[in-house]
Amino acid sequence: xxxxxxxxxxxxxxxxxxxxxxxxxxxxxxxxxxxxxxxxxxxxxxxxxxxxxxxxxxxxxxxxxxxxxxxxxxxxxxxxxxxxxxxxxxxxxxxxxxxxxxxxxxxxxxxxxxxxxxxxxxxxxxxxxxxxxxxxxxxxxxxxxxxxxxxxxxxxxxxxxxxxxxxxxxxxxxxxxxxxxxxxxxxxxxxxxxxxxxxxxxxxxxxxxxxxxxxxxxxxxxxxxxxxxxxxxxxxxxxxxxxxxxxxxxxxxxxxxxxxxxxxxxxxxxxxxxxxxxxxxxxxxxxxxxxxxxxxxxxx
Numbered sequence: 001x002x003x004x005x006x007x008x009x010x011x012x013x014x015x016x017x018x019x020x021x022x023x024x025x026x027x028x029x030x031x032x033x034x035x036x037x038x039x040x041x042x043x044x045x046x047x048x049x050x051x052x053x054x055x056x057x058x059x060x061x062x063x064x065x066x067x068x069x070x071x072x073x074x075x076x077x078x079x080x081x082x083x084x085x086x087x088x089x090x091x092x093x094x095x096x097x098x099x100x101x102x103x104x105x106x107x108x109x110x111x112x113x114x115x116x117x118x119x120x121x122x123x124x125x126x127x128x129x130x131x132x133x134x135x136x137x138x139x140x141x142x143x144x145x146x147x148x149x150x151x152x153x154x155x156x157x158x159x160x161x162x163x164x165x166x167x168x169x170x171x172x173x174x175x176x177x178x179x180x181x182x183x184x185x186x187x188x189x190x191x192x193x194x195x196x197x198x199x200x201x202x203x204x205x206x207x208x209x210x211x212x213x214x215x216x217x218x219x220x221x222x223x224x225x226x227x228x229x230x231x232x233x234x235x236x237x238x239x240x241x242x243x244x245x246x247x248x249x250x251x252x253x254x255x256x257x258x259x260x261x262x263x264x265x266x267x268x269x270x271x272x273x274x275x276x277x278x279x280x281x282x283x284x285x286x287x288x289x290x291x292x293x294x295x296x297x298x299x300x
Contacts, residue, residue, distance in 0.1 A: 001042045003075060006068050008035035009047065013065060014156060016054055024154035080283055090119035093280050094138030098127050100223055100243035101142055101267060104158075109291050116287065120280050128222045139281055141270040144240075155269040155285065158292045160242040161262035164203075165253040169233040177236075180205075180261050183214050187235035190216035191226045201238050203261045227253075240265060 011021035012032065022029040040047050047061035057065065097105070102124045110122065125138055133148045141147060146154065164180060171177075177186055180203040190198045198219065200211050217235055220226040223243060230237035231252045237244070241262075247253040269285055271277065 001039060003072070005035040005039045005042075006071055008032045009039055009061075009064070009068050010072060012036065012048065012055055013057065013061075016056070018050075018055060019053070026151060026153060076286055080279070080286065088119075089117050089280050089283060091280060092121045092123050093140070093284055094123045094125060095140050095142060095284075096125045096127055096136060096138045097142040098144075098223070100240070102126060104242055104245075105142075109288060112291060113284070113287055117280075117283060120284070122284075136270065136272075139271070139278075140284065142267060143270065144265055144267055146268070147270060152270045152272060155271075155289060156266045157269055157289045158242070158267040160240040160265055160267065161259065162202075162238065162240050162265055163259070163262040164201075164256045165230060165237045165239055165244055165248075166235070166256055167231055167233040167252065168254055170230075170235070171254060171256065173233070177256060180210070180257055181212055183212050183236060187217045188214040189226045189229050189235045189237045190214070190219045191221070191223055191238075202263055203257075204263050205261060209263065242267075 008021070008027070008031070011025050011027070012018055015021045015024060018029055018032050018036075021027070022032055036048065043060065043064070045060040046058050047064060048055040049058050105124075113120075113122070123138075127134075127141075127143065133145070136147055136152070142157075146152065164183070166174075174186060177183075180201070183201060188201070199214055199216060201214050202209050202211050204210070214236075218226070218229055220229075223239070226237055227239070227244065227247065229235065231247060236256065237253070241248075244253050248255070269288065271281065271285065
């Protein structure tokens with residue numbers, strides 16, 4: 001057993017797929033498959049149950065998972081410690097992200113990061129509208145969608161649900177709106193981020209993704225304006241729960257339907273070659289993933 005095999009194991013767990021792990025981490029799929037096979041031969045146990053396009057941990061895989069996580073965390077921590085002694089952790093780190101995600105980081109992660117690394121200055125560059133597809137100009141990008149740039153490594157760090165929201169006034173005015181399939185008959189607020197059709201919204205029902213055509217009375221290429229319109233009772237907003245959490249807590253917006261209709265999405269970290277990565281980028285990525293895997297999500 002070696003570290004490459006253990007990392008491949010965790011990559012497949014992260015994405016639930018050999019092919020998706022291969023794409024995200026720029027590792028040939030045959031290499032990942034070989035690593036998993038070698039691990040299974042080492043233990044003489046099956047670690048994954050493979051189905052069409054998806055891989056699920058077996059009982060033995062679930063037992064190995066916490067040990068694999070601990071092994072890689074220990075190695076990464078040791079490596080970061082050595083990098084810190086060789087390369088002083090200071091200077092500016094440019095992080096590109098949509099405004100809603102920046103707000104989430106500032107309210108939770110950023111104070112924790114600055115306590116650990118006070119000499120690293122985080123410069124956030126806001127990605128409005130469809131700027132998500134532009135090539136990375138900063139050091140790191142955080143987004144739901146991958147930029148149109150090859151040879152980027154992807155790491156998931158935050159999961160959220162996408163649901164439908166409206167103001168209490170709107171909900172009171174439309175008491176018969178009880179199911180997402182009815183949305184085609186109600187005013188909706190559309191956000192155009194240059195990613196697919198904006199007049200077709202998706203929801204989940206009985207484990208399947210379902211699309212519904214909607215009519216947009218307003219269209220925006222930046223989320224804050226769309227959110228403001230929804231708060232003012234103009235129509236229904238489709239959004240990630242993370243982006244409207246504050247408005248839900250203050251009662252400005254409410255979920256229209258049961259959580260079972262929500263679709264799960266992931267916020268990702270996009271960056272270049274891990275081996276040539278400056279220490280300040282490496283510690284930012286590792287701290288970000290650790291923070292949202294433990295401190296933040298455990299408080300949900």
